[in-house]
Amino acid sequence: LAHELRTPVSNLMTQTQVALARARTADEYREILYSNLEEYERLSQMTSDMLFLAKADNGLIATRTEPVDLASEVESLFAFYEALAEERDVRLVLAGEGRARVDRDMLRRAISNLLSNAIRHTPHGGEIRVHISESGSGQTELSVENPGSPIAPEHLLRLFDRFYRVDASRRKEGEGAGLGLAITKSIVEAHVGSISASSKGGIFRFAFSVPAS
Numbered sequence: 001l002a003h004e005l006r007t008p009v010s011n012l013m014t015q016t017q018v019a020l021a022r023a024r025t026a027d028e029y030r031e032i033l034y035s036n037l038e039e040y041e042r043l044s045q046m047t048s049d050m051l052f053l054a055k056a057d058n059g060l061i062a063t064r065t066e067p068v069d070l071a072s073e074v075e076s077l078f079a080f081y082e083a084l085a086e087e088r089d090v091r092l093v094l095a096g097e098g099r100a101r102v103d104r105d106m107l108r109r110a111i112s113n114l115l116s117n118a119i120r121h122t123p124h125g126g127e128i129r130v131h132i133s134e135s136g137s138g139q140t141e142l143s144v145e146n147p148g149s150p151i152a153p154e155h156l157l158r159l160f161d162r163f164y165r166v167d168a169s170r171r172k173e174g175e176g177a178g179l180g181l182a183i184t185k186s187i188v189e190a191h192v193g194s195i196s197a198s199s200k201g202g203i204f205r206f207a208f209s210v211p212a213s
Contacts, residue, residue, distance in 0.1 A: 068104050113184045145204065
């Protein structure tokens with residue numbers, strides 16, 4: 001956490017020191033403030049994510065469950081990510097349907113994390129497939145598949161660890177602090193569900209199961 005906080009704090013300090021080095025125009029100060037605002041937003045999001053995970057660790061995540069149509073929620077998120085997907089020339093595809101008894105807002109956050117992760121790592125012209133199905137064991141499964149470079153088994157086991165990145169030396173543009181998958185795992189487990197990650201034949205697959213409605 002200290003390592004992740006160090007970069008935005010350092011950026012804020014440097015930008016402020018440069019701004020104070022000499023008098024500037026109103027437009028220049030405005031540009032600096034906008035740049036600082038991005039760092040503050042990143043710090044705020046990281047703080048909120050860590051608070052959520054701390055609550056999850058101590059069993060303090062309260063879920064208010066209700067019957068939810070997963071296909072409807074995915075379609076809504078597709079609409080939200082449509083512009084980003086088009087920008088990256090990525091196609092979003094939904095197959096199947098199913099209902100689950102979950103906390104709607106928390107579930108949307110979990111699916112959103114998986115979708116944003118898939119969009120970031122899918123090559124231009126690729127396709128992201130979301131599949132929903134109900135099993136006979138009282139569970140509803142949702143999976144997100146996308147093409148990409150293979151991931152070694154030792155990395156797969158750690159994808160849900162906080163701040164973990166397969167390539168620690170690189171941070172993709174728009175990538176967060178590395179807490180999205182950890183939060184998704186905590187949300188699924190708060191619903192007494194399970195989640196897994198796999199990589200085979202150049203296809204990544206994240207899948208989770210939660211109680212069916």
